[in-house]
Amino acid sequence: MNRAKHIAIVMDGNGRWAELQGKKRVKGHEAGAKVVKKITTYCVNHEDIERLTLYAFSTENWKRPRLEVEFLMKLLEKYLKNELPSYLEHNIRFEPIGDIRAFSKSLQKTIKDVKEKTAHCDGLVQSLALNYGAHDEILRAINKIKTSSDNITEAMLSNALDCKHNVDLLIRTGGDHRLSNFLLWQSAYAELFFCDTLWPDFDTKDLEQIIKKFTKIERRFGGLK
Ligand code: IPE
Ligand code: IPE
Numbered sequence: 001m002n003r004a005k006h007i008a009i010v011m012d013g014n015g016r017w018a019e020l021q022g023k024k025r026v027k028g029h030e031a032g033a034k035v036v037k038k039i040t041t042y043c044v045n046h047e048d049i050e051r052l053t054l055y056a057f058s059t060e061n062w063k064r065p066r067l068e069v070e071f072l073m074k075l076l077e078k079y080l081k082n083e084l085p086s087y088l089e090h091n092i093r094f095e096p097i098g099d100i101r102a103f104s105k106s107l108q109k110t111i112k113d114v115k116e117k118t119a120h121c122d123g124l125v126q127s128l129a130l131n132y133g134a135h136d137e138i139l140r141a142i143n144k145i146k147t148s149s150d151n152i153t154e155a156m157l158s159n160a161l162d163c164k165h166n167v168d169l170l171i172r173t174g175g176d177h178r179l180s181n182f183l184l185w186q187s188a189y190a191e192l193f194f195c196d197t198l199w200p201d202f203d204t205k206d207l208e209q210i211i212k213k214f215t216k217i218e219r220r221f222g223g224l225k
């Protein structure tokens with residue numbers, strides 16, 4: 001049986017969820033934040049899961065209307081500040097990935113603060129992808145190591161990435177079948193699950209069902225059974 005040690009999720013569909021109810025798109029992001037908490041708590045209590053990486057803001061999401069971007073930044077800051085006691089209570093280590101230098105000083109400080117204050121936690125690692133794009137991550141990694149060696153090895157590149165851990169199970173909610181620049185290197189052998197449910201409606205039962213299917217897949221990694 002496979003173990004879903006590292007689960008990565010493209011949390012998509014917040015805007016459509018809100019629009020379907022005649023609400024503003026940002027209401028979907030608010031509802032989506034509650035699901036982040038619910039799914040994280042589920043993962044804390046699941047013995048197989050060591051790492052949960054959630055796509056929260058992509059390098060491409062800056063193209064959205066200014067007000068939506070500003071709302072997302074405020075929501076993120078509020079979420080992290082509110083959740084810090086819960087991270088500590090549940091022994092969750094917060095490890096952001098992505099280039100946070102593009103964020104306001106205040107948001108950067110909050111992100112670093114939660115990271116530092118939970119650095120000793122050795123339970124679930126919750127990794128939020130913030131101003132994350134796999135192309136940007138790979139380029140930053142290459143630029144970090146290019147002077148140290150003529151011959152860049154797979155291990156060197158992997159170690160220079162923000163996320164150094166291969167993904168076992170990658171889920172995208174919201175009905176689209178694409179990766180949108182998420183964890184391209186780390187998902188080389190991930191099992192991919194796409195579901196139509198919009199992120200604010202995604203439930204622990206949905207995750208449970210996906211994990212159940214995942215455990216039974218024959219993962220060959222290019223070899224034979
Ligand atoms: C995902 O939901 C959240 C972010 C990208 C921040 P969307 O906002 O993309 O929702 P849809 O896909 O437009 O419904
Ligand atoms: C992917 O969703 C990014 C996040 C969930 C943060 P998008 O809604 O931005 O992706 P596209 O534009 O549909 O590919």
Ligand code: MG
Nearest residue numbers: 012013014174
């Ligand atoms: Mg979307």
